[in-house]
Amino acid sequence: MRKLYECRDRLQAQMLLDDLESHHIEVVILGDYLTGAAGELSAIQFPVLWVVQDDDYTRGRQLIDEYLTESIQASAAWQCARCGELIEGGFEICWNCLSPRE
Ligand SMILES: [Zn+2]
Numbered sequence: 001m002r003k004l005y006e007c008r009d010r011l012q013a014q015m016l017l018d019d020l021e022s023h024h025i026e027v028v029i030l031g032d033y034l035t036g037a038a039g040e041l042s043a044i045q046f047p048v049l050w051v052v053q054d055d056d057y058t059r060g061r062q063l064i065d066e067y068l069t070e071s072i073q074a075s076a077a078w079q080c081a082r083c084g085e086l087i088e089g090g091f092e093i094c095w096n097c098l099s100p101r102e
Helices: 010-022 054-074
Strands: 002-006 027-030 048-051
Touching: 002 054, 010 027, 010 048, 010 054, 048 054
Parallel strands: none
Antiparallel strands: 002 048, 027 048
16 A cells, blocks of 8 residues: 545545546545544544555556646636636636636
8 A cells, every 4th residue: 555645625535536446546545534532523634545556656646647637727717706716627616605607
C-alpha cells in the first residue's frame, strides 16, 4: 500500500477512485470522516487515496494528474452574476447565494 493522493473532499476521492478502478488500479480511501465519541464533534480529515499494489503507484499518479487537468480545463471558474462570488467550475449553482449559473 502506498499513499497516492490527498483529496479535497469525499466527492473528489470517489470520482478519482472510480477513474482509477476503470483503469484496473486497485485503490482504497482512508482518512475519511472519523466519528468521535457520542456527543463530541466529529474530526474531519481529508480523504486520502492509497494504491493497494505499489507497482501501480506511478501509473496511478499519472492518471490522477490527467484527470485533474481535464476537469480543470473542462470547467473553468465562473463568476456569479448576482453576488459576484467566484465559483469553481463544475458547479452549476453559486454556493454563496444559490443562484444558477447564467
Ligand atoms: Zn451568488
